Amino acid sequence: MSEEIKNKFTPKKFVKNPIKVTKCTLMISSAKGGVGKSTFAVNLAFALQNIGKKVGILDADIYGPSVPRMMGISGRPKANESKKLIPLENYNIKCMSIGFLVDVDTPTIWRGPMVMKALEQMFNGVEWGNLDYLIIDLPPGTGDAQLSLAQNSKLTGSIIISTPQDVALIDARKGINMFKKVEVPVLGIVENMSYFVCNNCSERHEIFSNGGAKKEASKFGMDFLGELPLETNLRIQSDKGHPICISMPESKIAKSYMAIAKQVHNNINK
Ligand code: ADP
Numbered sequence: 001m002s003e004e005i006k007n008k009f010t011p012k013k014f015v016k017n018p019i020k021v022t023k024c025t026l027m028i029s030s031a032k033g034g035v036g037k038s039t040f041a042v043n044l045a046f047a048l049q050n051i052g053k054k055v056g057i058l059d060a061d062i063y064g065p066s067v068p069r070m071m072g073i074s075g076r077p078k079a080n081e082s083k084k085l086i087p088l089e090n091y092n093i094k095c096m097s098i099g100f101l102v103d104v105d106t107p108t109i110w111r112g113p114m115v116m117k118a119l120e121q122m123f124n125g126v127e128w129g130n131l132d133y134l135i136i137d138l139p140p141g142t143g144d145a146q147l148s149l150a151q152n153s154k155l156t157g158s159i160i161i162s163t164p165q166d167v168a169l170i171d172a173r174k175g176i177n178m179f180k181k182v183e184v185p186v187l188g189i190v191e192n193m194s195y196f197v198c199n200n201c202s203e204r205h206e207i208f209s210n211g212g213a214k215k216e217a218s219k220f221g222m223d224f225l226g227e228l229p230l231e232t233n234l235r236i237q238s239d240k241g242h243p244i245c246i247s248m249p250e251s252k253i254a255k256s257y258m259a260i261a262k263q264v265h266n267n268i269n270k
Pocket residue numbers: 030032033034035036037038039040064066192193228229230231232234235236238239
């Protein structure tokens with residue numbers, strides 16, 4: 001990368017003007033991909049909406065923007081007179097995603113500067129209106145993009161999603177340390193895919209082990225926000241663009257998301 005490009009996109013220059021329109025900005029993070037971070041981000045949005053909050057979602061997962069699909073939204077955002085992008089909306093939740101701006105297969109081959117430029121536009125160039133909560137779905141990992149975002153946006157805090165097994169927890173620890181370094185409070189850890197209850201025999205199976213995230217939380221003196229089971233309906237509804245907190249609000253897992261949202265909201269406001 002040339003020095004000129006490097007300087008143009010150094011993290012310090014990035015997101016100078018943090019999102020102002022939102023009362024709380026929460027970053028949803030996982031150090032590993034595929035652990036259910038985006039699913040959590042989307043359902044947390046609906047769970048917060050369920051307690052009367054105005055919520056928006058910013059899908060910053062440049063490597064796999066899955067929020068549009070989970071939210072059942074497609075299309076290209078238009079710009080308003082002040083050249084700000086107008087978020088797309090479904091179920092009364094405003095959403096901006098890198099997936100709206102480029103072909104979904106493209107971002108994986110982006111280089112650093114392009115990634116930074118796109119993220120910069122999504123952070124500073126979106127007309128969110130007034131929100132109580134902006135939820136940011138962060139790309140997995142603890143690289144440059146994650147550090148820049150965490151360092152330069154005015155955040156209320158982050159929530160870390162992990163699965164229970166050791167290989168995931170090793171990475172979750174890296175995530176916790178990254179947030180510590182940039183002084184972003186970690187609001188808590190959630191254990192996803194904690195267990196599976198068989199539809200036929202009702203027996204509980206701990207496929208990826210269980211309880212690891214809780215132990216990790218207590219080791220770091222952080223809140224453990226709850227465990228979420230492996231649940232077939234969650235995956236089916238997500239794939240259809242019907243988040244489970246909207247399509248099956250009475251299900252056990254939707255209630256778990258709602259309990260986590262209340263806990264997060266109460267902790268922030270106490
Ligand atoms: P990440 O954002 O961490 O990459 P996703 O949220 O995209 O992960 O989830 C990856 C896949 O796992 C998706 O197909 C999603 O529907 C599924 N998934 C996530 N959490 C659960 C769960 N608790 N039970 C069943 N499937 C889940």
